[in-house]
Amino acid sequence: MDELYAFLLLYRAIIGAAVLTAIFVILVIAWWDEVKLFFKSALYSLPLIGKTRRLSKDISVRRDGWFASERTLCDDFAGDIRRIAADPEMYDRSKSYLGKVQELGRNELGILMRVLLIAMVFVEALGFAYVLAGYTLPGASEQLQVQGSFFIAFLISCVLVFLTHQSGQELHKRGLIKKIRTWWIHDNAEDRPNLLGRTNKVTLENDQVDDNDPAYMQILHRVDTNAHVTPGAPMWTIIAAIAIIGVAIGATYVRYETYQQEKTAETIGANTSPNNSLFSLEGLASEGLPDVLTEPQTEANNQAHNEQEGARDAANLTTYAILATLFILIQIMGIGIGYKTGFAGKESSTARRIIRNFPSRTSYEAWYERKRDAIARVAQKHLSNLQARLTENATSNGVDKTHREVIQHSADRTFIEHYEQTEIKAEQSRQNSEARKLSRTVESKLQPSESIKTTTAPEPVNQGKTAAESPEEMEARIRRELLAEKEAKEKHVETEDEMRERMRKELGLGS
Known part of the structure; x- marks a missing residue:
């Protein structure tokens, strides 16, 4: 214990620095996404070599009425929202994922x-x-x-x-x-x-x-x-x-x-140590005392x-x-x-980080909105700086009618608008992908049943060789035909054009 205390006292500066470094590394790892967002914001704000200054030199306009550099900046910060705080739909998917793999309630x-x-x-x-x-x-x-x-x-x-x-x-x-x-x-x-x-x-x-x-x-x-x-x-x-x-x-x-x-x-x-005692049994024995003593x-x-x-x-x-x-x-x-x-699930760790320790979707949504708004404020600040620089560069280089109109409506182009547009497009793409998968699944299930129906269909009745039907038999036959027709209509598979038209109406896009 004395050696341990002496060691700690002698190297207290090195040990203290190592402990502080370890604490700093732990904090950086725990809030790594926020740390990256901080340095990204600092990189955009640099006066001479900042990313805002580089993007402001690109004054090309996209078909949607945005400068390409504006979209680039907004995409860069939109990724931070998805990485730091996934949308509430991902919260539900993450809970479902962990529940299906029997790992709901576990922690890293x-x-x-x-x-x-x-x-x-x-x-x-x-x-x-x-x-x-x-x-x-x-x-x-x-x-x-x-x-x-x-x-x-x-x-x-x-x-x-x-x-x-x-x-x-x-x-x-x-x-x-x-x-x-x-x-x-x-x-x-x-x-x-x-x-x-x-x-x-x-x-x-x-x-x-x-x-x-x-x-x-x-x-x-x-x-x-x-x-x-x-x-x-x-x-x-x-x-x-x-x-x-x-x-x-x-x-x-x-x-x-x-x-x-x-x-x-x-x-x-002990055997080689000298015996300084003047009177001892060994000394007496060496002088010839009897063994019996x-x-x-x-x-x-x-x-x-x-x-x-x-x-x-x-x-x-x-x-x-x-x-x-x-x-x-x-x-x-x-x-x-x-x-x-x-965790044993392939994406269980990711799912667990998304749901964190929130007990319900409501509390997660409140936290998500706070995080989204905080990142949006940082992104909007840099977007406004970029729009001001784009206006200066366009004015100094001369602008045509298209650029003039885009510059006049700069205040209408915000980071939140960009983020909502990208989220709507991503959701529509996901729904279309699910619809195509569902359509292929239904078609694959219907094809075997249709082949069975064609192979087992009754042969045409030879009216010349069979007797005339009674009214009861005719009613039963017509009933069967109508029921079969009804079942076929219920199993009707929605085509891609019909599905597109239905989704337009649901999203309020008009025909």
């Missing part, structure tokens, strides 16, 4: 929790690392060995925290794959889907495409598996187990051998020494066993934390 392992785990393993491994430092740095001074033990303990703790977390995530993923297999085996439906060779088009953007599939297929669409959809060999768990057991046994062995070495050195030192005392001394050494050995072995057990328990706790916090 936070940076502070990782630091805490590393600190726990570091403290436990520090004593073992100090012993290793004596063999890793032979002949080094005590101070250098203490420094080496810190680095060795930090290295061991980082490696073990990584292995235990990967092992926990692997166990969680294997559990999901086993669940897929179990549910699939117990599915007795006649149209039970095949697990192998299926085309997977599920993403976070189009999470709804498998709403009608069984629950095990929804999990399968979101988890990476091998070709046979089996858990496979738990490689990370095996590697972590070997590392944990190896370090625990190695640490115990090195500690015990070091203890034996120290005990041997003490015994040799010295033997009881010698046996008593040997027995006391053996009992003392036995108790010392038992205490040391018990201490080493407790330390090894504590080390293994800490690693098991790390595996459990990895099992509870890791």
Whole structure:
């Protein structure tokens, strides 16, 4: 403990700088998107080499009445809104995605929790690392060995925290794959889907495409598996187990051998130390006392020494066993934390970051609007600066009628207008894509049924060879024909032109 205190006192400046740097890095990682937005805004605001100045040199006009440079600037900041605060529709899709992959309610392992785990393993491994430092740095001074033990303990703790977390995530993923297999085996439906060779088009953007599939297929669409959809060999768990057991046994062995070495050195030192006592039994024995007088005392001394050494050995072995057990328990706790916090879904981490800790869509929408408005204010400031520079450049270079009209209506072109236009276009594109997929699905389902109807259609009745129908039979036949006609109309597939016309009416675009 004295060496540790002396080390911390001697290198307090370096340790303090390292701690502050670590805190700064953690904060930057946690708010990385906001940090990038800050530097982007600063880059646009630079006086001579700023991006606003470069964009203002482009005075080309697009067909929609916007300067191309205005669209470029707005697209740049619109990406920050989508990255920092996804729209409320993505909140619903993210919740649905996590629910389908059975990971709703799970969280990522936070940076502070990782630091805490590393600190726990570091403290436990520090004593073992100090012993290793004596063999890793032979002949080094005590101070250098203490420094080496810190680095060795930090290295061991980082490696073990990584292995235990990967092992926990692997166990969680294997559990999901086993669940897929179990549910699939117990599915007795006649149209039970095949697990192998299926085309997977599920993403976070189009999470709804498998709403009608069984629950095990929804999990399968979101988890990476091998070709046979089996858990496979738990490689990370095996590697972590070997590392944990190896370090625990190695640490115990090195500690015990070091203890034996120290005990041997003490015994040799006791035997070679000079005896300055003037009166002792050994001195009397050397002068020729009878064995009958010295033997009881010698046996008593040997027995006391053996009992003392036995108790010392038992205490040391018990201490080493407790330390090894504590080390293994800490690693098991790390595996459990990895099992509870890791994600197996391909986009589960992204979905979790979108929904954050908001309990409902209403609270998310309120937060989303605040974030959107804050970014919009920054973007609008740079857009207004760009429009002013474009006006100056266009005036100095001379403008035609088209540019003059665009410049006169600059105040009507805002960042919010651009963002809403792009969101409407993206939503229309997504709906059209879903409609085309639905149309292809319906057509593929109707084609087999139509082929069956044509093959099983009755042959024309030969009126000359059959008897005339009775009124009851004629009514039944006509009823069947009308019902078949009604069913065909209900199964009518909407064409692309009809779908386009219907969506125009729904969006109020007119005919």
